[in-house]
Amino acid sequence: MKSIWYKDAIIYSLDVETFMDGNGDGIGDFVGLTQHLNYLAGSGITCLWLLPFYPSPNRDNGYDVMDYYNVDPRLGTLGDFVEFMHQARERGIRVLIDLVINHTSDQHPWFQQSRSNPQSRYRNYYVWSKNPPESDPSLIAFPTVEDSLWEYDEQAEAYYLHHFYKHQPDLNIANPLVREEICKIMGFWLELGVSGFRIDAASFVIEGIGIAEAQQASLQSFFDEMRGFLTSHQGDAVLLAEANVPAEEIPTYFGQGNRIHLLFNFLLNQYMFLALARQTAEPLHYGLKNLPEIPAQCQWLNFVRHHDELTLDRLSDSEMQEIFAAFAPEEKMQIFGRGIRRRLPPMLKGDRRHIELTYSLMFSLPGTPLLRYGDEIGMGDDLSLPGRTSVRTPMQWSDEPNAGFSKVPPDQLIQPIISEGAYGYKEVNVAQEQRDPAALINWIERLIRIRKQCPEFGYGTLHILETDAPCVLAHCCTWSDRAVIALHNLANQDCSVTLKSTDYGHLSELFGDHPYESLHRDHKAIQLSPYGYRWFQANQAH
Ligand code: NOJ
Ligand code: CA
Numbered sequence: 274m275k276s277i278w279y280k281d282a283i284i285y286s287l288d289v290e291t292f293m294d295g296n297g298d299g300i301g302d303f304v305g306l307t308q309h310l311n312y313l314a315g316s317g318i319t320c321l322w323l324l325p326f327y328p329s330p331n332r333d334n335g336y337d338v339m340d341y342y343n344v345d346p347r348l349g350t351l352g353d354f355v356e357f358m359h360q361a362r363e364r365g366i367r368v369l370i371d372l373v374i375n376h377t378s379d380q381h382p383w384f385q386q387s388r389s390n391p392q393s394r395y396r397n398y399y400v401w402s403k404n405p406p407e408s409d410p411s412l413i414a415f416p417t418v419e420d421s422l423w424e425y426d427e428q429a430e431a432y433y434l435h436h437f438y439k440h441q442p443d444l445n446i447a448n449p450l451v452r453e454e455i456c457k458i459m460g461f462w463l464e465l466g467v468s469g470f471r472i473d474a475a476s477f478v479i480e481g482i483g484i485a486e487a488q489q490a491s492l493q494s495f496f497d498e499m500r501g502f503l504t505s506h507q508g509d510a511v512l513l514a515e516a517n518v519p520a521e522e523i524p525t526y527f528g529q530g531n532r533i534h535l536l537f538n539f540l541l542n543q544y545m546f547l548a549l550a551r552q553t554a555e556p557l558h559y560g561l562k563n564l565p566e567i568p569a570q571c572q573w574l575n576f577v578r579h580h581d582e583l584t585l586d587r588l589s590d591s592e593m594q595e596i597f598a599a600f601a602p603e604e605k606m607q608i609f610g611r612g613i614r615r616r617l618p619p620m621l622k623g624d625r626r627h628i629e630l631t632y633s634l635m636f637s638l639p640g641t642p643l644l645r646y647g648d649e650i651g652m653g654d655d656l657s658l659p660g661r662t663s664v665r666t667p668m669q670w671s672d673e674p675n676a677g678f679s680k681v682p683p684d685q686l687i688q689p690i691i692s693e694g695a696y697g698y699k700e701v702n703v704a705q706e707q708r709d710p711a712a713l714i715n716w717i718e719r720l721i722r723i724r725k726q727c728p729e730f731g732y733g734t735l736h737i738l739e740t741d742a743p744c745v746l747a748h749c750c751t752w753s754d755r756a757v758i759a760l761h762n763l764a765n766q767d768c769s770v771t772l773k774s775t776d777y778g779h780l781s782e783l784f785g786d787h788p789y790e791s792l793h794r795d796h797k798a799i800q801l802s803p804y805g806y807r808w809f810q811a812n813q814a815h
Contacts (some may be wrong), residue, residue, distance in 0.1 A: 530568030653696025
């Protein structure tokens with residue numbers, strides 16, 4: 274069977290700015306990242322997703338782009354980017370980049386022309402209105418920060434649309450000229466060797482507020498245009514969409530397998546946290562059954578945390594409150610009234626068993642797994658920093674000053690390093706963990722290695738297995754004549770689980786939280802420690 278690279282991938286996301294400072298100015302850069310490609314290759318990851326690195330006033334961590342055709346001079350030059358791409362390719366690592374097309378920065382020359390000259394071709398690059406409609410509060414992306422979707426501009430004498438911060442005017446995707454610009458931008462980066470794009474805020478791109486009804490209908494077709502362009506320029510490049518939408522809207526993105534290749538699995542992520550909070554498998558059963566079937570060429574991207582808040586907006590209020598109570602009980606840990614601004618290890622009170630359970634689970638869910646820089650060493654967060662910067666502190670490389678991230682005096686760092694407490698860089702860093710066979714970093718490497726031996730999870734068909742233990746998620750993924758079975762005990766107590774079906778023949782142990790006694794052939798009374806997990810190769814297909 275032909276392999277589909279993104280179904281076999283292990284993706285790792287990072288922000289160049291906070292990964293490694295190569296030139297000693299306190300800001301991470303492409304030179305520093307390139308120097309650490311051997312580290313990344315060694316960990317087993319196969320694909321990087323880089324957060325925006327374009328020139329930007331940087332008022333939204335680079336998601337406010339001023340120039341789509343360049344590298345932020347603070348992070349390096351286009352030459353540095355090309356060398357980075359070369360070195361990544363040499364190591365077989367693919368690169369996805371963020372494509373922020375719902376909006377630009379208000380400093381982008383397009384917006385400057387648009388607001389100052391009604392005759393300019395750029396006027397209709399954005400969405401203007403003399404009499405904007407009332408804003409639907411559910412569409413305001415940052416509800417506690419912004420209170421309207423429209424901002425009045427003195428120069429233009431009109432209001433412009435912005436779903437995010439008011440300094441991020443929304444582009445008018447219904448305008449064919451804007452579509453052409455976006456394709457040209459994709460073409461530029463494809464020529465420089467990237468393997469695809471993360472479409473930022475994809476659900477807002479096709480929202481259509483303030484755009485004439487006739488044009489609204491054609492908005493979704495822009496994804497087809499992007500796909501057509503991509504495929505004609507580089508056959509195996511992919512589109513990965515950020516769309517946190519209800520299950521019934523998912524087919525809009527995947528189409529018949531001819532639109533978006535990959536979607537972040539926001540729904541399953543939220544049900545996974547509900548299951549972790551309740552210590553039962555039922556929310557995962559619900560979450561998995563609730564996902565629509567997706568076309569064969571399409572794929573879910575599963576994750577634990579990413580660079581934003583852990584959003585819980587697909588759950589009911591009371592479910593959200595359960596998760597807050599378990600993992601973010603203090604108000605300062607929450608954000609936007611619907612999310613958590615913490616990394617995983619502090620949410621789980623540093624319980625190594627619980628952390629392993631969560632990553633083992635995420636890696637075994639049908640789809641492709643995503644890690645984020647620092648996950649492999651169990652980095653924490655800094656709640657004294659504002660908003661989402663709490664989870665965006667620099668990578669902790671060693672116990673040297675500034676965690677080995679940079680040589681500048683600490684007050685000149687782009688973000689403070691976590692230096693106090695259990696997650697301080699003296700306790701949590703790459704160099705120290707690599708010397709300790711029992712450390713999380715070596716466990717994550719093993720997880721990646723075993724996951725790569727199980728293509729069933731990436732390509733296969735899911736079967737949820739019935740058991741007699743409500744705290745255990747038991748699932749099987751089958752693919753061609755192969756099958757893997759995974760058991761995850763969500764509860765903090767020993768448990769013994771019996772699979773109701775014995776169709777799986779002999780099960781060979783692949784992975785687990787510790788070596789267990791061999792299984793009985795009837796699959797009865799399988800032991801699991803508190804937060805224990807076991808993966809098996811089934812020798813007979815389901
Ligand atoms: C989603 C990004 O992940 C987030 O960080 C950003 O603020 C918004 N899109 C706006 O671009
Ligand atoms: Ca630098």
